[in-house]
Amino acid sequence: MFFIIFSVHLFGRRPAQIGVLCLMVLGAALALFGKAVDPFAWFFYTVFSMVIFLGAFQFRRWSLAESIAMDEELDQYTRKVKSAEAVLEEKKEEADEIRRRANAIAHLYETIQEISKSLDSFEAFVVFGQALYNHFEFSAVTAAFFDGESLNPREPSEVFRLAPPDFSGVFDKTAFLKDKEKYKIVPAAFERKIFEAVFKDQRPLNTVDPMSDTTRSPIRLWPDFKPFAAYPIFIEGRIFSILVLSGVTEEHFQALSILSQRLISEMQRIRLYQKIQTLAITDGLTGVSVRRYWMERFEGELARSRKLRLKLSLLMIDIDNFKKFNDLYGHLVGDAVLKQVADTLKKNIREIDLVGRYGGEEFAVLLIETDESVAFFVAERIRRAVQERIIRAYDENLQVTLSIGCTTLSNALKDATVLIDAADAGLYQAKREGKNRVCFHTGLSTL
Numbered sequence: 386m387f388f389i390i391f392s393v394h395l396f397g398r399r400p401a402q403i404g405v406l407c408l409m410v411l412g413a414a415l416a417l418f419g420k421a422v423d424p425f426a427w428f429f430y431t432v433f434s435m436v437i438f439l440g441a442f443q444f445r446r447w448s449l450a451e452s453i454a455m456d457e458e459l460d461q462y463t464r465k466v467k468s469a470e471a472v473l474e475e476k477k478e479e480a481d482e483i484r485r486r487a488n489a490i491a492h493l494y495e496t497i498q499e500i501s502k503s504l505d506s507f508e509a510f511v512v513f514g515q516a517l518y519n520h521f522e523f524s525a526v527t528a529a530f531f532d533g534e535s536l537n538p539r540e541p542s543e544v545f546r547l548a549p550p551d552f553s554g555v556f557d558k559t560a561f562l563k564d565k566e567k568y569k570i571v572p573a574a575f576e577r578k579i580f581e582a583v584f585k586d587q588r589p590l591n592t593v594d595p596m597s598d599t600t601r602s603p604i605r606l607w608p609d610f611k612p613f614a615a616y617p618i619f620i621e622g623r624i625f626s627i628l629v630l631s632g633v634t635e636e637h638f639q640a641l642s643i644l645s646q647r648l649i650s651e652m653q654r655i656r657l658y659q660k661i662q663t664l665a666i667t668d669g670l671t672g673v674s675v676r677r678y679w680m681e682r683f684e685g686e687l688a689r690s691r692k693l694r695l696k697l698s699l700l701m702i703d704i705d706n707f708k709k710f711n712d713l714y715g716h717l718v719g720d721a722v723l724k725q726v727a728d729t730l731k732k733n734i735r736e737i738d739l740v741g742r743y744g745g746e747e748f749a750v751l752l753i754e755t756d757e758s759v760a761f762f763v764a765e766r767i768r769r770a771v772q773e774r775i776i777r778a779y780d781e782n783l784q785v786t787l788s789i790g791c792t793t794l795s796n797a798l799k800d801a802t803v804l805i806d807a808a809d810a811g812l813y814q815a816k817r818e819g820k821n822r823v824c825f826h827t828g829l830s831t832l
């Protein structure tokens with residue numbers, strides 16, 4: 386009996402210990418109220434049971450004290466390990482975030498380098514759109530260009546829009562550049578409102594970043610409002626382009642702003658480069674190519690046409706009686722005549738053709754991949770257009786005529802000098818025959 390009490394308390398769990406204690410109390414109570422109870426035996430039973438019970442309890446504590454201490458120490462170390470694991474996991478997440486940001490910065494740097502290689506605004510815009518597609522969330526990016534020469538300088542001359550579906554599949558920048566017209570759009574009413582707001586404030590507008598004052602502007606009350614960030618791009622104090630980002634999240638806004646600012650810098654560089662290049666190859670008065678550049682293009686097209694066996698035609702054009710205009714009306718009126726004649730020439734040829742100012746009142750027109758019959762037709766169209774145009778120069782309304790010599794690349798006319806001489810021969814023939822006409826020279830005869 387006492388051995389069972391000792392064993393249960395020593396090895397048993399708490400429910401068993403409580404049960405044994407209850408049985409001891411119950412046994413003592415039954416013995417106390419039973420008949421012919423020996424008080425000494427009852428007292429001995431009760432005391433001895435309690436001694437064994439408590440002794441077993443103390444013995445258990447003594448025997449398990451070291452184990453309990455080790456368990457507590459183990460629990461303590463376990464908690465420390467778990468705490469260290471939590472800290473390690475947190476550090477790992479921080480390291481992953483740093484690595485992710487570092488990769489993003491590296492990609493941004495590569496994109497910036499790629500944009501820096503561009504010598505065309507649309508090309509830089511396409512590279513920028515590809516970077517957005519690879520690293521950010523956006524719904525569309527729009528670039529509007531303003532030439533500043535139209536009646537309404539706030540009316541965009543060109544607007545391009547790129548969206549994520551445009552970049553699905555393998556990215557081929559050349560395909561974008563070849564199909565540039567595909568991405569040209571007519572701006573929606575909401576985009577026109579953005580352009581007007583940017584022109585009015587002359588600063589970026591941003592409804593994505595909560596720290597921006599634009600987030601509290603009346604723009605948000607527009608009925609067709611969508612979150613956007615708009616950046617004006619300035620050249621010489623004038624807005625020549627506006628970049629609009631739509632569907633951008635606040636999370637990526639800071640990195641996106643850095644990339645956008647770099648694009649803005651590169652587009653400014655490209656525009657300045659184009660302006661300098663234009664000044665170098667464009668006649669300041671008439672807006673057509675200078676003679677040196679025209680000759681370089683002519684020789685290049687001539688070599689290409691000979692190699693590929695393509696047609697190439699040349700027009701030499703002279704304004705009839707131009708010296709009399711200068712003597713009678715003065716050089717300012719003469720300059721106006723030159724400008725408007727050059728404008729008529731450009732309007733009556735294709736974009737791939739090239740007009741150059743060859744001399745004082747003499748122009749040269751290079752007709753790419755054009756045979757004799759088409760060249761003669763174009764020359765006649767130019768002659769009639771100039772003859773029918775009323776030239777308004779200050780207080781004067783004038784009309785002028787042209788004499789045109791025309792020739793085409795052939796076996797007899799292979800070299801640049803020979804072609805120019807043939808076209809000149811046609812021009813002189815037109816002058817001799819009474820001016821205001823087109824004469825075609827084959828190298829053997831003038832028609």
